Amino acid sequence: MAGLDRSEIHLAQQLHQEGLSRPASILAIVMATRGYSRSENDLVEIVRQYPGLETVVDARKAIQELRDLNWLAPREVFGKTLTVQAPALRASIANRLGQPDVEDHLSRLRVDLAAYVKVVGSMPENAVFQSYLRLLESAQNEICLPMLVTAPYDDTVEVLRNRARAGVQVKILLAEPALAARIRSANVRSISAERIREWQRSFRDCPHAAVRLCRTAEDMELATCFSVDGRTVRFDVYDPYGQQSLEGVMLEVASPQGLTPNFVRLFVRLFDDAWSRSVSVSPLARAAQFLLRSWKLWFTIVALALAFLPVGIPHWSEILIGVSCGIGAPLIVEEGPKVGRMLRRRTG
Structure with missing residues (x-):
């Protein structure tokens, strides 16, 4: 999920205190650090991932507010009008806050994966x-x-x-x-x-x-x-x-x-x-690993073998056969497809 880190949130809060609406403050920081370049409709859908811009109405109002400040600008690309950050957006934010170092700070916050x-x-x-x-x-x-x-x-x-x-x-x-x-x-x-x-x-x-x-x-x-x-x-x-x-x-x-x-x-x-x-x-x-991985199989075999021992305990056989079936049935369901794939690979 998209989000802002603490320093970005702090800058947005400062812009809000300087008179921008909360959605516009958030959008200004988002555009300064992400540099989206999209048509307005596409930009609205992209920025709705950020807190305070979740509704279409808030996102559009924020875009218009930043346009009025000349913080966002139109750009014609292959006959299509895109909304982009103004070249001096980071400097404008720094001037609004009266903090010259904010311009460099915003530049460092932008991560260019290229x-x-x-x-x-x-x-x-x-x-x-x-x-x-x-x-x-x-x-x-x-x-x-x-x-x-x-x-x-x-x-x-x-x-x-x-x-x-x-x-x-x-x-x-x-x-x-x-x-x-x-x-x-x-x-x-x-x-x-x-x-x-x-x-x-x-x-x-x-x-x-x-x-x-x-x-x-x-x-x-x-x-x-x-x-x-x-x-x-x-x-x-x-x-x-x-x-x-x-x-x-x-x-x-x-x-x-x-x-x-x-x-x-x-x-x-x-x-x-x-x-x-x-x-x-x-x-x-490898042998020890095989035994550990196959403990369900060995437990099923041992329980089934013990079920046929002549032990003078009532329902001894029925109990152990039930236990072995209770463990063996899920084992077949889990391992059956794996065994089938292994056999196909070896014979294919």
Whole structure:
């Protein structure tokens, strides 16, 4: 939901005290910090998201009041009349309040997301790799790295180990060899297994680093993209089923202070989902994870087996069969579609 921060609300309140109506005061600050450029009808609908401008009547009155002050101006674009902020709007607000520094303050409040989105370059370029290392070095809380069959390059491992020693959570998600072979080619299977062992050895003594295996092709569509602190995402644009990751183009989306762009949120959510579906590299840990994930199944089987033991307790069998059915039926409903999709992927 759109909103104003405290400093914007404070400035709007000051304008109201200087004689502007409350809706016009809010609209002046909104236009000074957002810079909307729309037809009047469209502008009315846009600004109705802000407090004090919720009704069409209030929004139109506010627009007209600012026009009368020459704080808003018409602009002809391709034969269409748009309503935009006057070039000196921020200076006019500062003069009205008798506070010259307000002009610079309003300029700083306006967030231009274009400055936080950039094309880093083609993946083969060395500058892309060097900036990747510098971005990893800046991590303070978390690094999320999904990779298909990427080798643990010395420079990358050194940076990641240093950040892990500093307490940064390093999450490395690799494709299982069978999945890597399915996405790439059969000869990749042995390379994948070898590199998984190398990644595991590189971080065996780092408690803040974890290497896990991905078993789902859709999750590996994130391969070679990564996030730092849930605030900056680099996204490698390529066809994961028809190209190598080094054939892609790297984009970067960073988060301005106080904001988290939808692109960053999407990557973090997709990675977290993929991480929750992944499995540990250690066979023992994988077995334990399987048992924990399948506790409902094992409980159903044990309860059903106990139901047929000759125990001298009234209604023993009926009770345990009822318990096993009560747990087993929802399990079938929940897991049935997942099993079907898994079988289709393996046979398709």
